[in-house]
Amino acid sequence: MLCVVVAALAATTPSRAADDGVPAFETLRAAHRPSDLIVLDRHGEPIQTLRIDDKARRLPWQPLATFSPALRELIVHGEDRQFWSHGGVDWSGLARGALARTQGRVQGGSTLTMQLAALLDPALARPAGGRGALQKWSQIGAAHALEARWSKAQILEAYLNLVPLRGELIGVPAASHHLFGKQASGLDRGEAALLVALLRAPNAAPALVQRRACALLGEAPDCERIGSLASRALVRRSAPPLGEQLAPHHARWLLAQQAKPITSVRLRSTLDARLQRSALQALRTQMAELQGRQVEDGAVLVLDNRSGEVLAWVGSSGPAWSDAPAVDAVLARRQPGSTLKPFVYALAFERGTLTPASLLHDAPADLDGGSGAFMPRNYDHRYRGWVSARSALAASLNVPAARLAALVGPEPLFERLNAAGLQLSESGGYHGLALALGSADVTLLQLSNAYRMLANGGRWTPVAGTPGAARAVFDARVAFQVGDILADAGARATTFGLDSALVTRGFAAVKTGTSKDMRDNWCIGFTDRYTVGVWVGNASGDAMHHVSGTQGAAPVWRALVQQLHAQQPSRAPPPPPGLERRAIHFDNQLEAPRDEWFLQGSGETLADARGRVPISEHARGRVHPNEHARGRLRVGEQLAQKRPSGISSPRDGSVFALDPDMPAPVQRIRFEGEAGQWWLDGQPLGSGASLQWMPWPGRHRLELKAADGRVIDRIAFEVRGAYVRR
Known part of the structure; x- marks a missing residue:
């Protein structure tokens, strides 16, 4: 039926x-x-x-x-x-x-x-x-x-x-x-x-x-x-990889950059598979070399100078080395150390504060960091006395860089670094002079693209696929001067030697950096076609054991630069209009004679923040360190000691921290400068060349006025902490 x-x-x-x-x-x-x-x-x-x-x-x-x-x-x-x-x-x-x-x-x-x-x-x-x-x-x-x-x-x-x-x-x-x-x-x-x-x-x-x-x-x-x-x-928990897995971190970043939903099963990147493999292998080889020195993580980035395209992006050393392989160290914010120094010098060159031939004093110094004493020390704990700006930058000396930061000011430096795409938080006053030595946090992507800006004549453009409008950050002549210094193997020899991992076959402008307690190690540099950035450290923030810039990140950087230019060596860029090269020599054999690049006209004068100091010896191509007795040269010390007109203390953007356990009299803030009328937050305080003020937490605006009411100078500063005991 x-x-x-x-x-x-x-x-x-x-x-x-x-x-x-x-x-x-x-x-x-x-x-x-x-x-x-x-x-x-x-x-x-x-x-x-x-x-x-x-x-x-x-x-x-x-x-x-x-x-x-x-x-x-x-x-x-x-x-x-x-x-x-x-x-x-x-x-x-x-x-x-x-x-x-x-x-x-x-x-x-x-x-x-x-x-x-x-x-x-x-x-x-x-x-x-x-x-x-x-x-x-x-x-x-x-x-x-x-x-x-x-x-x-x-x-x-x-x-x-x-x-x-x-x-x-x-x-x-x-x-x-x-x-x-x-x-x-x-x-x-x-x-x-x-x-x-x-x-x-x-x-x-x-x-x-x-x-x-x-x-x-x-x-x-x-x-x-x-x-x-x-x-x-039937009990297998995870599947084997679907083919070669070369760039997991870049793939996630690339997907996040897509403005529209993905409708295709394939997404084309700008990476070069061969270069990506080489970058990954170079990093892992270096991890093996550093075994036993408390180093687990690293990252590599290669950018095309002209287009801004990402050619290699290695976000981690991988699970064989790292306890946090999913963390993308290209995008993680870390302290950049000395890799920020080129921007300090670029700002000073552009302002006319000094030239690559100017002398700076490399000796222990206690500087006013804006929120307290700042005592920079060189990485190798040695000091070289009077050195030229070229030597100070190329050899990565901390004390001259800090003295220079005091001249240009934390706030202008902070603003210029952000113009270079570093997206720093807080303020220049918050970081103080330590900003010049890399106290702020940046990403490898941002820092590498900032160096790419120097390679492109001071003009910043976003990394391909990211938002941002092109802008001029530094004068092209200044960018050339900085690049020329960073490519000078002889100038860096006093710190790094003549045969370090920074030496390449062709032109390459490069800088290393190490953060406090050796937590981060960087090597960033550019050739005529590429910018290569490398970071080595620990995702956990643990300190490495005796790993400097040339020992940690630089060997990876050099390996990639050599591969990139295996067929065609990098060539030095031509100088832009407005530069002139003149022979100089230093008395007392302070430094070897050389040809130096000057902005047209700057060879005859050296400028501070307020006015120009004539140096006739520069016009003749001679630099005399013994001229300090006549007040003619040693610009690093001369300008540091020169009292500017207007308000000299506190500096604009300063941050003061109060200690509630200390008596109020010892925490008073002294206002110093040109004689005049002092006004704080719109209220008169007193008159004279100096004045003491009992601090009060908050943001404040200080003005110095002439007898006729004209504002001579004004600055902003901040007081942090609890109310002090009176």
Whole structure:
């Protein structure tokens, strides 16, 4: 009687029109979206996959011919033996399934076509209690419509790509990769049988899956092998990588830069796969060299000077070395140390405060840091006396840089650094003179692009793919002077020697930096075509053990510069208009004679912040250190001691911290400057050349006025801390 009913149903099978919601095969295939985005390098080579769908794991759509013959055979044999001959419904199979249910057994009667119809239409999905007659009838109609519009090969291909398997795995390609670590084309009969056995119960225990797979294979299969295979594959927690994983951090950054939703399965980057591999290898080689010195992490960035494109981006040394491999050290903010010094000198050159030939005093100094005494010390704890600005910068001397920062002022330096794209927080007064030695936090991406600005004649442009308007940060002539100094191996020799990791075959302007307690180590530099930035340290912030700039980051920098210019050495840039080169020599053999670059006209004068001091010896190309007795030269000390007009103390942007446990009289702030009327926050305080004030927390504005009420000078400062005890 049951067979008669099924036959009657078959005679009245509903037909579905071509426009009844069944998609075209080509449309379905084109709409398929893998769960992982494939990132390509600039030449189209895959370099990274990036998970963008956390709900399901799908791989790219695969043609039917790429599935192993064993899988194609077994899936038809195990799920739908009449697949190649029926019209979408196996009526005898439905009858057997219905009979089994009357006897209390469960036996599927749905064909592969019917199962695919349920995958394409959520309304046809099987509920927990099984399909009712009406839903089954709709599924049969959908299967007939599919058979009417699609070929058998298309139906089987779609089914293999869309069928849910174990856990989050969708489609045989994803299951094959996750469970067996291979492509679907390489599945053998045992592996294929296990996948087919999962179709009816995707999350079944390995023993049950093994029994079903052995039954499917029939002729005395090696069930012990299949059992071992099932026990390994079905408990695997993570899948092997989807191809080469060269740039995980850059891939995430690149995805975040996309202004529109990703509609393609592939995303092209500007990276060069060959250079990316070299950068990664160079960093890991250096990690091995530094083993035992408490160094775990590093980062490398290579930028194209002209376009701003990222050519290499290594955000971590990797899990073999780092405890935090997911942290992108290219974007992490760290203290840059001496790598900020070139910008201090550039600002002073541009202002006319000094020239590369000017002398600065390298000796222990206690300076007014704005919020207290500032006592810079050189990295090697040695002092060289009078040195030229060229030597001081190239050799990375701290004391001259701090003296120079006192001349240019923390706030102007702070503003210029932010113009260079460093996005510093707080204020110049907050950092004080320590800003010149790298007290603020920056990222490797920002700092490398700031050096790229110097390579481009002082003109800043954003890294390709990021927002920002082009702007002039420094005079092109000043950028050239700084680059020329940073490329001068002889000038840096007193600190780094003549054969350090900073020496390259062609032109390269480079600077190292080490933050306090050796927590961060940097090497940033540019050639005529590229800017390369390297950071070495620990993501945790732990200090390294005796790792300087030339020992930590510089070897990686040098290896990449050598590779980048293996075929064509870097050439020094031509000087921009407005520069002149003249021979100079120093009396008493203070430094060796040399040719020096001067801004036109600056060779005859040296300027401080308020006015110019004539130095006639510069006009003759001579620099006399013994002229200090006549008040003619030693500009570093002369300007540091010179009292400017207006308000001399406190400096603009100063920050004062109060100690509530100290008595008030010892915490008074002294206002000093030109004699006049002192006004604080719009209220008169007194008159004279100096005045003491009991500090009060908050931001304040101090004005110095002439007798006629004219404002001579005004500054802003801040007092922090609790109210002092009076």
